Amino acid sequence: MSCTIRIASPLRSYTAGAATVAGTGTTLAAVLEHLEAHYPGMRFRMIDEQQRIRPHMRLFVNNSEARELSAAVRDGDTVHLICALSGG
Amino acid sequence: MLAPMAHTLWIATRKGLFVLRAGTARRSWTLSGPQFLGHIIHHVVQDPRKPRVLLMAAKTGHLGPTVFRSHDHGRSWQEAAQPPAFRKAGAGEEVRAVERVFWLTAGHASEPGTWYAGSSPAGLFRSGDGGDHWEPVSGFNDHPLRPTWAALGTPDGAFLHSILVDPRDPQHLYIGISIGGVFESTDAGRSWSPLNEGIAADFLPDPTVPFGHDPHCVVQHPLQPERLYQQNHCGIYRLDRPQRRWQRIGDAMPRKIGDVGFPIVLHPTDPDTAWVMPMDGQTVWPRTSVGGKPAIYCTANAGKSWRRLDRGLPRSQAWFTVLRQAMCADSHARTGLYFGTTGGDVWASSNAGESWRCIARHLPEIYAVTHAA
Numbered sequence: 038m039s040c041t042i043r044i045a046s047p048l049r050s051y052t053a054g055a056a057t058v059a060g061t062g063t064t065l066a067a068v069l070e071h072l073e074a075h076y077p078g079m080r081f082r083m084i085d086e087q088q089r090i091r092p093h094m095r096l097f098v099n100n101s102e103a104r105e106l107s108a109a110v111r112d113g114d115t116v117h118l119i120c121a122l123s124g125g
Numbered sequence: 126m127l128a129p130m131a132h133t134l135w136i137a138t139r140k141g142l143f144v145l146r147a148g149t150a151r152r153s154w155t156l157s158g159p160q161f162l163g164h165i166i167h168h169v170v171q172d173p174r175k176p177r178v179l180l181m182a183a184k185t186g187h188l189g190p191t192v193f194r195s196h197d198h199g200r201s202w203q204e205a206a207q208p209p210a211f212r213k214a215g216a217g218e219e220v221r222a223v224e225r226v227f228w229l230t231a232g233h234a235s236e237p238g239t240w241y242a243g244s245s246p247a248g249l250f251r252s253g254d255g256g257d258h259w260e261p262v263s264g265f266n267d268h269p270l271r272p273t274w275a276a277l278g279t280p281d282g283a284f285l286h287s288i289l290v291d292p293r294d295p296q297h298l299y300i301g302i303s304i305g306g307v308f309e310s311t312d313a314g315r316s317w318s319p320l321n322e323g324i325a326a327d328f329l330p331d332p333t334v335p336f337g338h339d340p341h342c343v344v345q346h347p348l349q350p351e352r353l354y355q356q357n358h359c360g361i362y363r364l365d366r367p368q369r370r371w372q373r374i375g376d377a378m379p380r381k382i383g384d385v386g387f388p389i390v391l392h393p394t395d396p397d398t399a400w401v402m403p404m405d406g407q408t409v410w411p412r413t414s415v416g417g418k419p420a421i422y423c424t425a426n427a428g429k430s431w432r433r434l435d436r437g438l439p440r441s442q443a444w445f446t447v448l449r450q451a452m453c454a455d456s457h458a459r460t461g462l463y464f465g466t467t468g469g470d471v472w473a474s475s476n477a478g479e480s481w482r483c484i485a486r487h488l489p490e491i492y493a494v495t496h497a498a
Contacts, residue, residue: 045185047163078204085222086210107223119185125175 038063038112042072045046060116066106068116083118083123092098095119126141129226132455132465133497135179135199137166140489142181150477151461154484160199168450170229172255176235179497180256182226182242190226194256198497201443207258209242209250211266219272221246228450229256230288233295243285246301247275248346255275264315265300265308272338273402274319277304286449287343289440291350301340307355308336323371325359341387342449349396352427356389356401356449365430374428378403382422382433383416388452390479392460394405399426400454400462400478401433402447421462437481438472445470450493465491 046051052058056122058075062068073080088106091095096103096111097117110116113120132151132246136143141159172178179199184190193202214220223244232251235239242250242259249262265271266280268326275283284303291297296313306321314407319336327340339358344353351366360386361375367418375384384408392398400423414420420435435490445466452464460477469488474481 045187047185077206078191078208081193081208081210085189087214087220087222088210089222090189091189 038110038114040110040114040116042068042113042116044057044119045118046097048079048082048118051082058095060110062110065098065110067104067110067115068110068111082113093121095121129497132457133198133493134155134453134471135169135493135497136465136485136488136490137169137181137493138469138489139165142166142169142183142483143488145471145485151455151473154473156485157256161193164490165225167225168229169229169491169495170231171495172231174231174234176498180229180231180253181242182229185223187203189224190244192226192229192256192259204323205252205257205259206240206308209244209248209259210261210262211248212261221248223248224282225284226250227240227284228286228288230290233290234292236295239295239314241288241290243288243300245284246278247271247283247285249285249288251314262314264310264312265317268317268488269299269395274308275302275305275353275497277337287340289343289353290346291345292347292352299343299345301343301355303358304337304339306336306338307340307343312330313407320364320369321371322369323364323373324355324357324362325373326386327359329458342389344389344391346391346396346397348394351492352396354389354391354399355430358385358387358406360384361389361401361428372428373406374424377420377424377429378431379433382420383407386447387449388447388464390462391455393454393456395425398423398425398430399478400452401431401465402445402452404446411444412446414448417442417444419445420441421464421481423478432473434478435481436447436479439476448492450495453494453496455496456498463486463494465494467491 040060131149133145134145141162143158145154147154167182169181179195181193192205201241209220228243240252248264250259260273287301289299298310314361344357348452353364378384380405448455455461462474471485
């Protein structure tokens with residue numbers, strides 16, 4: 038399954054500045070695994086060692102927030118990696 | 126970046142990394158940066174075994190904690206391939222994730238690739254490859270008493286700091302936990318025991334407990350490693366091993382100043398000389414310079430007496446807070462001392478604290494100041 042991944046600005050140091058990259062996978066977990074293979078280190082900045090989404094990260098599949106990495110991703114979906122507003 | 130100079134100060138701030146550089150005479154300091162603007166930098170440490178190497182503990186407001194490494198005096202940085210992280214929790218186990226890497230310590234001279242990291246929540250991690258891959262030190266992180274030792278924490282959680290490696294023995298380690306106390310291992314971190322006898326814990330119902338103390342900063346003299354000093358939440362202490370009972374040397378401080386503070390810094394060659402930055406620990410704990418009149422206090426006799434050093438520092442209305450990693454000394458024949466404030470100023474002395482001048486202003490909140498030769 039192919040998807041589009043939109044990258045929040047704090048993560049673009051991993052994508053050489055790209056705001057959008059192509060992804061693949063049938064779940065959010067698989068998409069992030071694929072992303073990590075291409076952009077090493079990126080996943081851990083979003084997902085902690087207990088496989089929880091970090092407190093100031095929000096992951097969306099299209100317009101729906103995904104609270105679990107098991108969320109389904111379908112062909113043509115857009116995955117948004119969003120940094121939540123985070124203080125001063 | 127500028128070429129390496131005789132003296133470099135790495136300034137870790139809440140908003141990025143800055144550098145101050147000076148020649149041998151330390152007359153003129155040049156500020157550069159920021160690097161990693163917007164990153165929360167908790168610590169930057171030069172590798173004494175390979176002075177070109179630096180490690181930096183960082184995160185951002187959004188992104189998780191990591192470690193960056195430089196092999197060229199800070200000109201370029203590479204992120205660790207495997208940053209410090211707890212092992213995956215099993216069923217029914219406490220679920221912990223590193224929220225911030227707070228402290229970095231280079232390993233023993235005989236172990237050139239070894240580094241240690243301390244985290245919040247309180248965790249200890251080791252790298253054997255120069256900080257690229259990190260593993261949990263399970264002897265501490267999975268110790269059955271660890272949840273009890275680090276039960277209280279601070280408003281930012283319990284965190285592990287002051288990782289000390291005995292220069293005589295790579296297996297002999299000390300750590301500090303706020304809140305938790307000082308702990309010692311003599312087998313490279315496989316087992317640990319508390320080392321808090323004699324330390325006050327005025328904030329606890331039972332102030333005589335074996336752990337649960339709040340060591341703000343613990344240091345070991347490199348040339349006399351049996352000597353430890355500690356700036357604690359409840360006073361200044363000295364311990365000469367193999368003794369196990371700390372002596373409250375802060376009792377010799379002026380009563381109106383008290384002996385509360387965050388940092389304690391040792392003279393590089395004289396184990397009897399140390400400097401502290403007292404702060405107001407009365408009533409609601411302002412944690413600012415006492416009376417708005419900042420001063421360093423120095424002992425030259427291992428804590429029997431203290432002398433106020435404030436020439437050049439503001440005489441009034443200066444409400445400094447200097448955090449535990451934000452004060453350091455250099456190794457110049459006439460010791461240089463440096464501290465950074467939470468208000469973003471860096472102050473320097475090139476005569477062991479006798480006089481001071483401000484060498485940088487208006488930086489973000491300063492978390493750590495480390496000297497690199």
